[in-house]
Amino acid sequence: MKKFGILVIVFIVCLAFLGFSANADIETQKISLNGSTSMEKMINAIKEGIEENYPELSLEPQFTGSSAGIEAVLNGTADIGNSSRYLKDAEKEKGLTENIVAIDAIVIVTDTQNKVDNLTTQQLIDIYKGKIRNWKEVGGEDLPIVVIGRESGSGTRSAFEEILNIEEQCQYANEINETGPIIAKVQSIPGAIGYVSLDVIDETVKPLSIDGVQASEETIQNGQYSLQRPFVMATRGAISQQNENIQHLFQFIQSEDGQKIIRAVGLVPVVE
Structure with missing residues (x-):
């Protein structure tokens, strides 16, 4: 009986360790966003909604203004730059892609x-x-x-x-x-x-x-x-060139659930 009890304890500890490891993996899959304060309500709603579809993703947004967000993508401190204006030609020439997600x-x-x-x-x-x-x-x-x-x-x-x-x-x-x-x-x-x-x-x-x-x-x-005006989520290069996590984020935004969120915060989805 004593050996059986020890085995049970070891089994429970192993399960706990595996659960901890899984959670650790989830926490490491982060997407950093920076930019427009006007997009804060939408981004926070997407951050909350995406967890049900992609629980492994964690959005980490900052809201410091459109120009600051664009600069953050260019200098590599953010994955996505949120801009509440169209990108300028000079910004596109530096390799940024203008992904319009809402109007x-x-x-x-x-x-x-x-x-x-x-x-x-x-x-x-x-x-x-x-x-x-x-x-x-x-x-x-x-x-x-x-x-x-x-x-x-x-x-x-x-x-x-x-x-x-x-x-x-x-x-x-x-x-x-x-x-x-x-x-x-x-x-x-x-x-x-x-x-x-x-x-x-x-x-x-x-x-x-x-x-x-x-x-x-x-x-x-x-x-x-x-x-x-557009709400832009700028990336360095096309969406297809981004890592799997960023692609999943845009897939969620374009999904029925994502479009519902855009409407729920008072914005207009982009008509394809």
Whole structure:
């Protein structure tokens, strides 16, 4: 009996050791991502959802801005660079591949007490260039417009300014480093205006229509809503050239479950 008991203990210890080894293997299969703060909600949702399909994978994201994420891929400190703008030709020439995984709308927001519901594209341009400085000039109350935007290097700022063709022309009162604080700043300042990703909109701010069109999945997909940009997961070389783990990540994103996640966080899947 004593020998049998010892054998049982040895067997249990072996099973525990094998389980530990398996877990150790899972923990070593990591994918590092860096980049856009606007993509944080989507990436975190994918990180959580992928565990059911590929439990051996562990995503390790950082959110330091689009340009920083692209640089991280180029210098080898990240596997994937998250960018909320198209890649520049110079970045592609360095070997980066532009993998568009979702389409996002850049939504113009004001404080909830603002009486204005809609701006034309030209009015929006003139506000950010400093030509329109008071809400009464666009049908609102006699209240100064406080222009808020993202910091230099932000993918959201780059996309916003490129879409409107106003690069290096904006007259910002405040430049904010992250998406969340933009919402907080607009919420707290009467007369403030800012731009954020569609998926972070909540009841604390008021989204404006542009040229009479509200941002939605339908208006983004059919092109009616003009302020839209890609969510890019850049890799060094094509997806087919990446290791098996990275290929599995993109396979999950393109799967039915992955597309559900993209829709659930307020983004529009890319139509193949």
